[in-house]
Amino acid sequence: MAEARLQLVARRVRSFPDFPQPGVLFRDMSPLLRDPEAFAATIELLAEHLEARHRAKIDCVAGLDARGFLFGPSLAQKLGIGFVLIRKRGKLPGPTISTSYSLEYGQAELEIQEDAIQPGQKVVIVDDLLATGGTMSAACKLVQSLKAEVLEGLTVVELTSLKGREKLAPIPFFSLLQYN
Template sequence: MDAGSESKLQLVHRHIRAFPDFPKKGILFRDICPILKDPAALTAVIDLFEEHVKKNHKRVDLIAGLDARGFLFGPLLAQRMGVGFVLIRKKGKLPGATVSVAYDLEYGKAEAEIQADAVSPGQKVLLIDDLLATGGTLYAACELMRQQQAEVLGCMVVIELKELNGIDRVKPHSVFSLVQY
């Protein structure tokens, strides 16, 4: 990584704050809100994602963002890359015909969905979210893309919580994370 990229990464890291015991006792919550509040930090995130994509993927057709924080970074990256952006939402939030996948969370079950016409067979898609923890949501997103016969090029997150091994859940897909804890 060159000095400019390293400097951007340090800026991003400085703008992530920790909240102990949120949303419940024993959890150390990593908050990205300071990144969003600081234009330079937000630009650094998108710069670093763009650099990764250009270095590792010759062709990208779509960026798919996961509900809800993937919606913050995904459109900015998609616009920068000159590609479309699609939403992967919690069940019941999208109009029209949808395709859904059920998945397990740490403390229950959930469903993710995409509009049936959002992704075409063969399209090359990058998935983006703010955080990789246990990997359930990213796994569901990968499964949605598989159902749509799209090719998942990889997953990108701002933060990866390595001790939760979420990366194992999304294999064989690669995960690029800016900051790891």
Template sequence: MSQVSAEDKLDYVKSKIGEYPNFPKEGILFRDIFGALTDPKACVYLRDLLVQYIRQSQPEVEVIVGLDSRGFLFNLLLATELGVGYTPIRKKGKLAGEVVSVEYQLEYGSDTFELQRTAIQPGQKVVIVDDLLATGGSLLAASELVRKVGGVVLESLVVMELVGLDGRKKLDCKVHSLIKY
């Protein structure tokens, strides 16, 4: 069996990302990761691409952080494959125990993220992984939360980036996106 190149894997994943015009409102072209996640081959390729990138760029990572909710879909697989911890950042009121929180702006309003205070130990090296970088609000909030509990943000990694929204400019850490629209 021949080895599939990273470029071919990425092309295959990209071909499975759904596009929904005028969702959630008129004039928006919604790019949906679920199409790739329902295809077993695309899911494996996506995992491979993310793991390979993290191993090459951030080999010292100790914790993968996933954002509510699409970030949860593949981050546990990444952490397991990398042999590191995983912790979620959730929307307000979804985590038990003592939490830290930060309010952030979305494309369509505002929300609050929370992180369990003991989920990341001071000095632990973190990579934040999410499906999408749009305006940058959720990734910036995630970085703030990780730092509030003493973690070190090495990088944010996203599957898709909507470059026209300039979300990258708001972020205070290195960012890598697999696919740019």
């Protein structure tokens, strides 16, 4: 049953060669988002993984701006826990903390509200795709700076040739689909 749902999810991820620039193979999840059955399967598979691995230890799901916002709230609701925003700098009101990180093409900054996560809480961070790991790694640092524990990072798609998983170590990481 899980294998059939995973295949459904995989069939809804399409590839666009040379986008956004020559040599890049873009993994597009738009068809996955348009298909309610495939989207539901995605959330169910992620939730089942977390429930098997962490049982009732998770306090909240944190989602990365912007596509982590597509999967994170549904996953949090499925698990019966809250959802927290990790946004690009300047997008959140109130007191925030931020961190900068390197992208393939420059620098960026992420931030979180100071009161979004309490010390000692156990957090799972979700995004749509893991490439080089810079954004997910920065999000882990933000959560840890609030004295919370990152239980795991997870995505729908992982581009394994970019070795982003290695940048997250020792934090566990899980992806539903892996592409070279």
